[in-house]
Amino acid sequence: MKRFEQIKNLLMSLEGDFVKFYDKGNQAAGTRVRKGMQDIKNLSQEIRIEVQDVKNKEAAKK
Known part of the structure; x- marks a missing residue:
């Protein structure tokens, strides 16, 4: 679940840049959105890849 939290946090950190880009036309914010x-x-x-590896290891145990 730690990885899921990382994605959520990263996405939420971009919210301000999304607003700046789409609502205010700030091009630098668009660059940050693209990078994010x-x-x-x-x-x-x-x-x-991690999920597939875990899945394969579980299948190999059976």
Whole structure:
């Protein structure tokens, strides 16, 4: 669950930049949003691999 919390926290930390970009047209905030979304993508991929590994280890035990 720690990994899930990391994604939630990262997404919530971007909220201000989303508002600045979409509502106020701040281009620098858009760059931060893009970087943050890339970080979320990378973390999500790590979690997917971790889940698959755990799943495979459980299946190997049977």
